Amino acid sequence: MQKNIRWFIVFLLFIATGLSFLDRQVLSIAILKIQEEFHITDVQYGMVNTSFLISYALMFTLGGWLIDRMGGKIGLALSVGLWSVANSLHAVMTSFTQLLTYRFLLGMGEGGCFPGAAWTVYRWFDKKERALANGIAIGGSAIGAVVAPPLTIWLSAHYGWRGGFLIPGLVGIAWVVIWVLIPWKKTALAETSAPDQPENVSFLELFKMQPTWVFILVRFLLDPVFYFMMFWIPKYLSSVRNVPFEQIGNLFWIPFLALGVSNILGGWFSGRLIAGGFSINKARKTVMGLAALLTLAAPAIEWVSAVSVAISLMAVFMFAHGFWITNYITAISDMFGQKATSTVVGLSGTAGAVSGLLLNPLMGVVIEQYSYRPLWIASGLLYPFAFGLFIWLIPKIKPLFEEENPSLIPAETLGDSSPRL
Numbered sequence: 001m002q003k004n005i006r007w008f009i010v011f012l013l014f015i016a017t018g019l020s021f022l023d024r025q026v027l028s029i030a031i032l033k034i035q036e037e038f039h040i041t042d043v044q045y046g047m048v049n050t051s052f053l054i055s056y057a058l059m060f061t062l063g064g065w066l067i068d069r070m071g072g073k074i075g076l077a078l079s080v081g082l083w084s085v086a087n088s089l090h091a092v093m094t095s096f097t098q099l100l101t102y103r104f105l106l107g108m109g110e111g112g113c114f115p116g117a118a119w120t121v122y123r124w125f126d127k128k129e130r131a132l133a134n135g136i137a138i139g140g141s142a143i144g145a146v147v148a149p150p151l152t153i154w155l156s157a158h159y160g161w162r163g164g165f166l167i168p169g170l171v172g173i174a175w176v177v178i179w180v181l182i183p184w185k186k187t188a189l190a191e192t193s194a195p196d197q198p199e200n201v202s203f204l205e206l207f208k209m210q211p212t213w214v215f216i217l218v219r220f221l222l223d224p225v226f227y228f229m230m231f232w233i234p235k236y237l238s239s240v241r242n243v244p245f246e247q248i249g250n251l252f253w254i255p256f257l258a259l260g261v262s263n264i265l266g267g268w269f270s271g272r273l274i275a276g277g278f279s280i281n282k283a284r285k286t287v288m289g290l291a292a293l294l295t296l297a298a299p300a301i302e303w304v305s306a307v308s309v310a311i312s313l314m315a316v317f318m319f320a321h322g323f324w325i326t327n328y329i330t331a332i333s334d335m336f337g338q339k340a341t342s343t344v345v346g347l348s349g350t351a352g353a354v355s356g357l358l359l360n361p362l363m364g365v366v367i368e369q370y371s372y373r374p375l376w377i378a379s380g381l382l383y384p385f386a387f388g389l390f391i392w393l394i395p396k397i398k399p400l401f402e403e404e405n406p407s408l409i410p411a412e413t414l415g416d417s418s419p420r421l
Helices: 002-038 042-070 072-092 096-110 113-124 130-181 203-207 210-239 245-275 280-302 307-369 373-393
Strands: none
Touching (some): 002 042, 002 072, 002 096, 002 113, 002 130, 042 072, 042 096, 042 113, 042 307, 072 096, 072 113, 072 130, 113 130, 130 245, 130 280, 130 307, 210 245, 210 307, 210 373, 245 280, 245 307, 280 307, 280 373, 307 373
């Protein structure tokens, strides 16, 4: 029963991260109708996006800090509930000010999603299954990105652009109801001596630890590459590859599907290596190193002639990113445990969001003044560079804190009698 519940929890995390990416992308399609109806300018639309990114960046850290203290069940319920209500409110907006406000609230809610998912996976899974569970949990985000464009267009066609916000928002509220009804304490806490709320670690203590800064630095370096792939591929296909607008939607989903698949496979592969005798350190770094090697395919995108080959190479890159990010987040939980996993995931996510905010305008300048070539080259080189820094600055992935039975599920329930990390 307990084992089924914990995998059901992972399924719900998959839905939550999928909704997070779906809900944030609805506006990029609905804005065409919204601008016509409310005469919102492109400058104002830029302000709306900035409003989301600012609150999202802030809440990545604050949300992670709060979840480390209140737990994943309450924290994720509040997070998903807030952004789902905010998304639903888009359906009744009547002014630019309201759109700006609701977008800010959406970012506040979504900022707690990934730290909460990482905390929850750590509490329910042991070292052998943790990476797979993380991969499934965060894999929903890629699937959300794949589903968002066609689903939003379909909803808008049948229920208007307001329905494109309201219906996913209501699904998120239903998710919260199901989430809070899970008998979490009854199935887990009653059967373990682990404390309900472990002693947490302050920001000051975390900032004194080198691994904290390493995880922050890695995310600061690499998140702009992911944002480049996410925000600039459609424009690249149109302006450089001369792909008609109608066909871009038929190609754009392919790299993100590869990302969703690799999120899961990257976690499974890491778990299989551990089951085969690899240490946690060797397993996580082996998969991350393989991912870094695969990203070297990115610069070739600039030189291949066929669009299909270019899309295939983009899919290889996103597949590599899925391997990387799953094991990166799992490595944070391996090291910081239940005391600080959400906080460090949050700090690193904030660093990535800030880096994206700073560098996205620079990407536009590079593209406008020169070409996409420097960005493809940088995309291929930054992951190997970050991996080199990672293995140099973190020689061994190991727990930083002594914890009494950090998993809420007893070892015999997991089918593993080995000691917990």
